[in-house]
Amino acid sequence: EAGVTQFPSHSVIEKGQTVTLRCDPISGHDNLYWYRRVMxxxxxxxxxxxxxxxQDESGMPNNRFLAERTGGTYSTLKVQPAELEDSGVYFCASSPREGAAFFGQGTRLTVV
Amino acid sequence: DQQVKQNSPSLSVQEGRISILNCDYTNSMFDYFLWYKKYPAEGPTFLISISSIKDKNEDGRFTVFLNKSAKHLSLHIVPSQPGDSAVYFCAAVAHNFGNEKLTFGTGTRLTIIP
Structure with a gap:
């Protein structure tokens, strides 16, 4: 069974540009989460x-971040326009109705 | 305000000995706790969990202890093996209103010395 897949694995963009991260959760997992680790x-x-x-978007830093999950399958996280402080590793995780969350390998975003 | 704290950023343990990783929390609404292990360039991998109604959960070489009154949990690994070298994250969940989000600590880097 495939795990949580994230694309791209790395992204380097200039300040002010737009970046879209994608997450494919484990098939059948209703819950999908985005997390970020900074420095x-x-x-x-x-x-x-x-x-x-x-269900809960209380952790979104500001309105430059937009997440979607059309059809309840894969999800995208768009940052527009990107700022220097947005650099970090973005993790996606999915879980079934009950149970621990499984994480993807992360997308390392560098804004220069 | 950090609700989950791992005060030891790093720990070195001899192979074969016991590794003890500690975690403290402040939010009394947390009712489920997890430990994740992370290798470089990979996502966190679920290791073991414990519900707040228990004080111990064991899975092979890994045991998690929960002390609710002290708001403290620990992960014991015995015997420690070189493959256990990784960053270990403590995480907590407060199951209110269907909330399932994880609140993480800053991690402890465990190094097993051969």
């Missing part, structure tokens, strides 16, 4: 989808 600090929650609905 070796703790992994911080961004938002939580249940199927295609946003």
């Amino acid at each position: 070796g600090k703790e992994i911080k929650f961004l938002l939580h989808f249940v199927k295609e609905s946003k």
Whole structure:
């Protein structure tokens, strides 16, 4: 069974540009989460989808971040326009109705 | 305000000995705790969990202990093996209103010395 897949694995963009990160959860997992780790600090929650609905987006830093999960399958996280402080590793995770979350390998975003 | 704290950024342990990783939390609404292990350039991998109704959960070489009154949990690895060298994250969940988000600590880098 395939795990959580994230694309791209690395992205380097200039300040002011737009970047879109993609996450393919484990098939059948209704819960999908986005997290971010900045500069070796703790992994911080961004938002939580249940199927295609946003259950909790309290961790989204500001309105430059937009997450979607059309059809309740894969999800995208768009940053527009990107700022220097958005650099970090973005993790996606998915889980079934009950149980631990499984994480993807992450997307390392560098804004220069 | 960090609700989950791992005060030891690093720990070195001799192979074959016991590794003890500690975690403290402040939010009394947390009712489920997890440990994740992370290798470089990979995502966190689920290791073991414990519900707040228990004080111990064991899975092979890994045991998690929970002390609710002290708001403290620990992960014991015995015997420690070189493949255990990784960053270990403690995480907590407060299951209110269907919330399943994880609150992580900053991690402890464990190095097993052969």
